[in-house]
Amino acid sequence: MEIRIANVRKEFGRFPALHDVSLNIRSGELIALLGPSGSGKTTLLRLIAGLEHTTVGKIYFGDEDASQKSIQDRNVGFVFQHYALFKHLTIADNIGFGLRVRPRATRPSRKEIRRRASELLDLVQLPGLDRRLPRQLSGGQRQRVALARALAIEPRVLLLDEPFGALDAQVRRDLRRWLRELHDKTGHTTVFVTHDQEEALELADRVVVMSQGRIEQVGGADDIYDAPASPFVFSFIGESSSLPILVRDGEAFFEDERVSLPVRDCEAGPSRLFIRPHDIDVVADGGGTFSGNVTMVRRNGGGRRVELAIGSGGHRVEIEVPAEVAPAIGSTISIRPRRWRVYADAAPTGPVTTAAAMKAAEPSRAVAAE
Amino acid sequence: MARTLTQSRFRKPSVIPGFGLTFGFAVTYLSLIVLIPIAALILKSASVGWDEFWRIATDGRTLAALRTSFGLSLIAALVNMFFGLILAWVLTRYRFPGRRLIDAMVDLPFALPTAVAGIALGSLYAVNGWIGGFFDFRITYTAIGITIALIFVGLPFVVRTVQPVLEDLDKELEEAAATLGAGRWKTIFRVILPPLLPAVLTGFALAYARAVGEYGSVVFVSQGIPYRNEIAPQLIVIKLEESASYGPAAVIATVMLALAFLLLLCINLLQAWGRRRFGSAG
Amino acid sequence: MPAEKVFVPPDYQRPTESPPEVAAIPFRQRSAVTEPVWVRTILIVVAVGFVGLFLLLPLVFVFVQAFSMGFGEYFEQLSEPYAQSAIRLTLLVTAIAVPANLVFGIAASWAIAKFEFKGKAFLITLIDLPFSVSPVIAGLVYVLLFGAQGYFGPWLEANDIQIIFAVPGIVLATIFVTFPFVARELIPLMQEQGTGDEEAALSLGASGFKTFLFVTLPNVKWALLYGVLLCNARAMGEFGAVSVLSGRIQGFTNTMPLQIEAASKEFSRTAEVAAFSMASLLALLALVTLILKTFLEWRYADRLSSSAQAH
Numbered sequence: 016m017e018i019r020i021a022n023v024r025k026e027f028g029r030f031p032a033l034h035d036v037s038l039n040i041r042s043g044e045l046i047a048l049l050g051p052s053g054s055g056k057t058t059l060l061r062l063i064a065g066l067e068h069t070t071v072g073k074i075y076f077g078d079e080d081a082s083q084k085s086i087q088d089r090n091v092g093f094v095f096q097h098y099a100l101f102k103h104l105t106i107a108d109n110i111g112f113g114l115r116v117r118p119r120a121t122r123p124s125r126k127e128i129r130r131r132a133s134e135l136l137d138l139v140q141l142p143g144l145d146r147r148l149p150r151q152l153s154g155g156q157r158q159r160v161a162l163a164r165a166l167a168i169e170p171r172v173l174l175l176d177e178p179f180g181a182l183d184a185q186v187r188r189d190l191r192r193w194l195r196e197l198h199d200k201t202g203h204t205t206v207f208v209t210h211d212q213e214e215a216l217e218l219a220d221r222v223v224v225m226s227q228g229r230i231e232q233v234g235g236a237d238d239i240y241d242a243p244a245s246p247f248v249f250s251f252i253g254e255s256s257s258l259p260i261l262v263r264d265g266e267a268f269f270e271d272e273r274v275s276l277p278v279r280d281c282e283a284g285p286s287r288l289f290i291r292p293h294d295i296d297v298v299a300d301g302g303g304t305f306s307g308n309v310t311m312v313r314r315n316g317g318g319r320r321v322e323l324a325i326g327s328g329g330h331r332v333e334i335e336v337p338a339e340v341a342p343a344i345g346s347t348i349s350i351r352p353r354r355w356r357v358y359a360d361a362a363p364t365g366p367v368t369t370a371a372a373m374k375a376a377e378p379s380r381a382v383a384a385e
Numbered sequence: 386m387a388r389t390l391t392q393s394r395f396r397k398p399s400v401i402p403g404f405g406l407t408f409g410f411a412v413t414y415l416s417l418i419v420l421i422p423i424a425a426l427i428l429k430s431a432s433v434g435w436d437e438f439w440r441i442a443t444d445g446r447t448l449a450a451l452r453t454s455f456g457l458s459l460i461a462a463l464v465n466m467f468f469g470l471i472l473a474w475v476l477t478r479y480r481f482p483g484r485r486l487i488d489a490m491v492d493l494p495f496a497l498p499t500a501v502a503g504i505a506l507g508s509l510y511a512v513n514g515w516i517g518g519f520f521d522f523r524i525t526y527t528a529i530g531i532t533i534a535l536i537f538v539g540l541p542f543v544v545r546t547v548q549p550v551l552e553d554l555d556k557e558l559e560e561a562a563a564t565l566g567a568g569r570w571k572t573i574f575r576v577i578l579p580p581l582l583p584a585v586l587t588g589f590a591l592a593y594a595r596a597v598g599e600y601g602s603v604v605f606v607s608q609g610i611p612y613r614n615e616i617a618p619q620l621i622v623i624k625l626e627e628s629a630s631y632g633p634a635a636v637i638a639t640v641m642l643a644l645a646f647l648l649l650l651c652i653n654l655l656q657a658w659g660r661r662r663f664g665s666a667g
Numbered sequence: 668m669p670a671e672k673v674f675v676p677p678d679y680q681r682p683t684e685s686p687p688e689v690a691a692i693p694f695r696q697r698s699a700v701t702e703p704v705w706v707r708t709i710l711i712v713v714a715v716g717f718v719g720l721f722l723l724l725p726l727v728f729v730f731v732q733a734f735s736m737g738f739g740e741y742f743e744q745l746s747e748p749y750a751q752s753a754i755r756l757t758l759l760v761t762a763i764a765v766p767a768n769l770v771f772g773i774a775a776s777w778a779i780a781k782f783e784f785k786g787k788a789f790l791i792t793l794i795d796l797p798f799s800v801s802p803v804i805a806g807l808v809y810v811l812l813f814g815a816q817g818y819f820g821p822w823l824e825a826n827d828i829q830i831i832f833a834v835p836g837i838v839l840a841t842i843f844v845t846f847p848f849v850a851r852e853l854i855p856l857m858q859e860q861g862t863g864d865e866e867a868a869l870s871l872g873a874s875g876f877k878t879f880l881f882v883t884l885p886n887v888k889w890a891l892l893y894g895v896l897l898c899n900a901r902a903m904g905e906f907g908a909v910s911v912l913s914g915r916i917q918g919f920t921n922t923m924p925l926q927i928e929a930a931s932k933e934f935s936r937t938a939e940v941a942a943f944s945m946a947s948l949l950a951l952l953a954l955v956t957l958i959l960k961t962f963l964e965w966r967y968a969d970r971l972s973s974s975a976q977a978h
Contacts, residue, residue, distance in 0.1 A: 112567070116566055165565075401875070404778060492960060500906045505728045631807075631814065631816055645800065
């Protein structure tokens with residue numbers, strides 16, 4: 016089932032949770048909604064399910080306008096973050112619930128419902144647990160039961176809200192792999208919400224990165240990681256540092272000093288340079304793009320993390336060096352970015368040349384780091 | 386004393402002082418005020434002899450009074466169960482002007498002396514009263530009047546046992562039922578009400594037990610005509626007044642007490658069952 | 668490496684607080700988890716009507732009747748000697764019964780909540796016992812002990828001690844019926860709070876009594892007040908148990924509730940006002956109790972036990 020979200024806006028009271036969101040989900044796709052809390056990802060999922068109604072905009076299932084349908088008629092499989100299993104029903108009755116509440120005309124027989132429940136239990140690899148009550152199962156088992164229950168109604172789309180959020184790390188990894196296999200086997204169009212980027216990038220065909228009620232970028236893991244569409248995506252996915260720079264006449268300036276950084280294609284004006292720790296080279300003879308004082312060194316698995324304070328503003332930049340290199344605190348290191356991105360600051364508009372004006376445009380985080 | 390108790394197997398050791406003093410005082414006080422007097426009651430009723438006990442307990446008037454007490458209390462408790470459930474639902478789920486006032490008012494029967502409730506209900510439902518005037522049949526001095534008084538005294542129980550459970554009920558359960566295709570009524574009957582059941586039954590049993598023992602408000606709405614609408618506590622008072630020996634009153638009281646204990650036992654079993662089945666009870 | 672020109676929100680690093688994603692506004696349109704408007708309306712009307720008819724109306728009625736012959740008559744009736752004596756007796760009985768049960772409640776909850784011992788659950792059940800005993804039976808048991816034909820009757824008579832049909836009997840009956848109130852508010856709360864605070868105080872050198880006074884008591888003071896409030900309301904209003912024991916001698920052993928009954932049996936306008944004016948005092952007490960209770964629940968909800976059952 017193809018899903019089309021067309022210019023959807025959602026407000027809670029006067030609080031806008033989603034601004035003008037559009038998204039096409041292909042049939043059979045496994046898609047992740049990724050973002051920090053408050054980004055609107057859960058709201059979007061609940062809108063698709065019909066648990067909330069759009070303030071403006073429409074949601075199409077195929078060619079059909081689902082916004083006009085009640086939640087009961089939408090036929091979506093929704094897996095809740097805390098599973099929402101019915102405590103007073105056995106596992107089999109939980110899974111069969113969606114079939115049992117159908118109107119008499121379309122309701123399968125009791126025997127058929129039982130058969131389907133045990134079939135689904137086999138599918139989620141929990142055979143023989145039909146008679147148990149939810150509280151007799153572990154978290155991971157409950158998660159699978161919740162999934163089986165959602166699948167029992169043969170949903171047109173499967174929606175999962177933070178499906179692994181309440182589980183511990185090991186179970187989480189196993190379930191993740193298992194969900195991917197299950198998806199490949201059943202082919203349901205699947206949307207899941209997560210705040211865990213590793214989960215999103217590893218599991219999903221495409222990732223929708225959201226922030227503050229807007230979609231920042233939609234793409235596969237490579238797109239998102241290698242070509243972040245916005246500073247938000249760059250800093251939200253993976254580790255990064257940033258420096259305020261000024262782009263003028265195709266050249267880059269840092270604290271009024273020209274730095275050797277090819278920025279010919281960049282828009283002129285105050286901008287920010289984003290770099291990842293492992294995309295930075297240390298230059299031995301002081302001929303790097305930036306140089307800074309070592310403020311902290313710590314061992315980090317196979318390598319070593321070095322934190323530098325760069326320029327008179329003391330901007331914090333983290334770099335990764337081989338474990339053999341152990342610079343002394345207070346020593347000066349020269350660095351050159353290997354891969355980077357420059358994003359122009361939005362305001363103020365007009366020609367800005369002075370260092371003072373540049374400082375004013377800095378996001379608060381950089382100031383706080385001084 | 387406290388030292389020796391610390392070593393005993395009766396309680397686990399603890400650094401906190403005062404067990405001997407507080408435990409001793411509490412048990413002594415409990416014995417003097419409650420246990421010994423109740424033991425005296427049972428002793429007294431036993432002292433009349435088995436045949437006499439049976440004769441008093443199965444006397445027509447006694448049985449009629451017990452039937453009136455337990456029967457009307459059952460009706461009152463059922464009414465309270467039904468309306469109590471609606472009240473608890475409305476108070477937890479809906480927001481409307483005056484909700485807090487209604488919520489606070491529910492406890493009125495706990496705070497208002499039964500004599501005050503009795504005299505007010507008695508006058509309100511009298512043939513020339515504010516409400517009684519609307520009906521062309523008698524309410525006070527009849528079983529209906531007694532039932533109304535019993536509804537009053539038992540009103541808060543179901544509301545107050547169901548309310549916290551309803552508040553804790555995860556909204557996601559209802560959403561899950563909706564996504565699985567269940568309509569609102571099916572959701573209510575298959576998803577919401579089953580977990581409420583232990584709390585509802587507990588509240589029902591408490592309201593029932595309270596109504597069975599009620600005396601203060603009933604005497605204002607019913608004089609108690611033997612064999613017709615005399616309640617058991619009324620009969621106990623009459624037996625106490627008319628008989629020089631306390632035997633008959635003690636026998637009826639013992640029977641009532643036994644039935645009340647049965648109810649208490651039911652409450653405890655219900656709560657235990659609810660905790661086993663649903664993780665929590667009211 | 669192509670650089671990009673992208674709009675940067677000024678505070679993109681800091682997303683705002685989580686939105687009320689599952690707002691609990693019941694009048695939300697067409698929500699999946701609420702009822703149609705007409706159902707909600709009917710249920711609210713039924714609930715409000717039920718409370719109005721069974722609770723609010725009797726309460727209002729008491730005051731209307733009390734003042735039905737004007738303020739003058741109201742105060743006239745309340746200053747009658749019998750009325751005065753009933754008020755004094757009720758205050759006296761309450762002043763003895765409530766502190767007695769307060770001390771018991773504190774002792775019992777300390778022993779039960781701070782220690783582990785065998786038979787604890789049974790002890791808690793016994794404390795709740797008076798709730799499931801009819802007030803009439805509560806009165807009866809003391810008649811059986813101290814009445815003329817009772818177990819201690821002859822001895823009491825020989826020593827010229829009057830318990831039944833006198834103040835001590837009324838006090839005993841009142842203590843019986845209000846027995847569990849303080850204890851059952853304190854026990855669950857103190858059990859929940861555990862013994863950590865007390866152990867800390869003791870390890871810092873505080874004596875047992877000081878530990879109780881400065882550590883335990885402040886932790887439970889609102890629940891304690893709550894229990895005293897309910898205990899007080901019941902003590903002043905008890906009818907059944909007291910009526911069995913008092914002998915109903917006007918001006919001597921009639922408490923306020925008994926005086927209401929006495930007045931209600933005389934069929935005159937002034938007697939009716941007398942009954943209802945006395946009732947209005949107790950109704951006022953109930954209102955004050957409810958207001959304080961509501962205030963305590965609203966203000967200190969987290970420090971009161973959640974068990975609001977059987978009062």
